[in-house]
Amino acid sequence: MARMNRLGVLPPSWRKGNPGRPPNHARRRGRYEAKTSTTTTRMSRKNRVMTCGNCKQDGHNRLSCSNPTAKVQPKRPRGRPRKDQV
Numbered sequence: 001m002a003r004m005n006r007l008g009v010l011p012p013s014w015r016k017g018n019p020g021r022p023p024n025h026a027r028r029r030g031r032y033e034a035k036t037s038t039t040t041t042r043m044s045r046k047n048r049v050m051t052c053g054n055c056k057q058d059g060h061n062r063l064s065c066s067n068p069t070a071k072v073q074p075k076r077p078r079g080r081p082r083k084d085q086v
């Protein structure tokens with residue numbers, strides 16, 4: 001065995017924590033979300049054409065709809081129709 005008095009085998013000093021393990025969950029999030037603080041996943045409500053749920057026209061809401069209430073068509077049941085339910 002050679003002399004190893006001067007240079008012993010040391011782990012690299014720059015590495016902190018366990019090798020291969022991501023540093024910290026909270027820190028990881030902050031690093032990427034700091035720049036894009038908000039509004040990356042959200043859509044602004046502006047610049048959005050609202051459609052009336054009553055008469056299907058653009059530019060007004062169902063609450064502010066002046067048209068008489070349209071007939072609400074009954075929704076069809078989704079999926080496979082069942083025989084025994086009739």
Ligand SMILES: [Zn+2]
Nearest residue numbers: 052054055065
């Ligand atoms: Zn309407």
